[in-house]
Amino acid sequence: MNGGAQVVVVARVLLPAGLDPLRERFEVREGGLDTTREEVLAIAPGASGFVADPSVPVDAALLDACGESLRVVANFAVGYDNIDLEACRDRGVIVTNTPDVLTEATAELAIGLTLAAARRMSDAERDLRAGRWRGWDPAAYRGIEIWGSTVGVVGMGRIGHRYARLAHGLGAEIVYAGPSAKPDAEGELGARRLEFDQLLEASDIVSLHAPATPGTHHLIGGHELELIGPHGVLVNTSRGPLVDSEAVAEALECGILGAAGLDVYEGEPSVPQRLLAAPRCVLLPHIGSATVPSRDGMARAVADNVIAVLEGRDPPSRVV
Numbered sequence: 001m002n003g004g005a006q007v008v009v010v011a012r013v014l015l016p017a018g019l020d021p022l023r024e025r026f027e028v029r030e031g032g033l034d035t036t037r038e039e040v041l042a043i044a045p046g047a048s049g050f051v052a053d054p055s056v057p058v059d060a061a062l063l064d065a066c067g068e069s070l071r072v073v074a075n076f077a078v079g080y081d082n083i084d085l086e087a088c089r090d091r092g093v094i095v096t097n098t099p100d101v102l103t104e105a106t107a108e109l110a111i112g113l114t115l116a117a118a119r120r121m122s123d124a125e126r127d128l129r130a131g132r133w134r135g136w137d138p139a140a141y142r143g144i145e146i147w148g149s150t151v152g153v154v155g156m157g158r159i160g161h162r163y164a165r166l167a168h169g170l171g172a173e174i175v176y177a178g179p180s181a182k183p184d185a186e187g188e189l190g191a192r193r194l195e196f197d198q199l200l201e202a203s204d205i206v207s208l209h210a211p212a213t214p215g216t217h218h219l220i221g222g223h224e225l226e227l228i229g230p231h232g233v234l235v236n237t238s239r240g241p242l243v244d245s246e247a248v249a250e251a252l253e254c255g256i257l258g259a260a261g262l263d264v265y266e267g268e269p270s271v272p273q274r275l276l277a278a279p280r281c282v283l284l285p286h287i288g289s290a291t292v293p294s295r296d297g298m299a300r301a302v303a304d305n306v307i308a309v310l311e312g313r314d315p316p317s318r319v320v
């Protein structure tokens with residue numbers, strides 16, 4: 001701890017790649033992985049910098065607990081739906097995130113989930129481990145191939161584009177939906193932009209890469225799952241609230257949806273019991289960015305953002 005140094009509060013944890021440079025310059029208070037909201041509020045007063053992550057809601061009450069010293073909220077994530085941007089703007093607090101460094105990791109995980117769901121890997125592995133494998137069965141675990149399929153990318157941003165490139169490399173035709181045309185993806189991959197419902201109908205595989213906003217809440221519900229269809233695959237590595245989990249569980253149970261690969265959920269870390277029990281469903285615990293280079297890069301980006309603001313410079317990745 002440096003006497004009289006500015007205080008940076010890390011609500012939960014930050015990896016050494018980001019923590020060390022912060023500790024060299026500031027007094028750092030860390031909440032810990034299992035910290036409660038009350039504990040975060042207790043260490044917040046006097047913070048000049050506040051480090052959050054997707055599981056830490058940053059609202060007016062938390063900003064007020066930090067007090068007038070607060071200048072930057074640095075999110076340890078590219079998504080920032082956990083942060084009340086208006087409340088930050090009102091208080092003149094800068095918000096930053098960690099784009100780019102997690103693009104490859106997240107796109108690769110989405111491809112992994114696509115393959116795992118399309119090929120029923122989760123059910124097959126569960127059966128094997130439980131001693132239910134009775135030998136080679138020509139009718140069992142039959143899925144679909146990416147080669148020759150149509151992959152629908154919802155949100156052709158950085159991660160969506162990288163995912164599309166990988167899927168295209170595996171032989172898929174790419175269609176996409178989103179608020180604006182993406183000439184780069186169209187030129188490079190021959191991607192075609194469709195209306196959302198058209199995309200769902202045209203795609204064998206639908207992968208979500210859009211942010212959580214009021215406009216994308218339950219973007220995928222019962223009607224959309226019917227459009228994806230009994231042979232279709234839904235993949236979500238973006239944010240849980242985009243998908244109605246109960247509707248997915250029901251669609252899997254009834255055979256309305258072919259398969260699902262999910263990495264994110266509403267109300268994490270709890271996952272609906274019905275989804276846990278659903279067939280043809282691969283479930284991961286929000287590990288899209290969990291590679292060494294990606295998480296170290298994110299931690300470094302957090303530190304770079306905090307240091308820049310507290311030293312009076314523009315942060316490398318400012319949201320507001």
Ligand code: DGY
Nearest residue numbers: 076077078079288289
């Ligand atoms: C992000 O950066 O938004 C991810 O969800 C964290 O892995």
